[in-house]
Amino acid sequence: MTDTLVWFALICSVLGTGVTAWTSSGVGRLHQLDARELRRQQRFEDILSLHVEETRPPRMALPAVAPDAAGTPACDACGSSSVHL
Numbered sequence: 001m002t003d004t005l006v007w008f009a010l011i012c013s014v015l016g017t018g019v020t021a022w023t024s025s026g027v028g029r030l031h032q033l034d035a036r037e038l039r040r041q042q043r044f045e046d047i048l049s050l051h052v053e054e055t056r057p058p059r060m061a062l063p064a065v066a067p068d069a070a071g072t073p074a075c076d077a078c079g080s081s082s083v084h085l
Contacts, residue, residue, distance in 0.1 A: 030038065
């Protein structure tokens with residue numbers, strides 16, 4: 001008797017899951033307009049990433065040593081003649 005009840009419960013659960021999956025209203029799914037907007041945004045990001053180097057200003061190479069400030073008095077604390085920020 002318990003084997004019959006276990007099989008009956010298993011069959012009912014499988015059928016219930018199948019019926020629920022086939023007859024769901026699609027509340028959790030993307031609507032057609034939302035899916036189109038998502039694809040449009042992803043396409044925009046892909047195109048923008050292809051041209052990202054063109055949209056950024058060119059990077060200038062930094063000098064190896066900070067230039068000394070001409071005509072600037074030496075720092076009282078350290079004696080350096082370079083500009084302190």
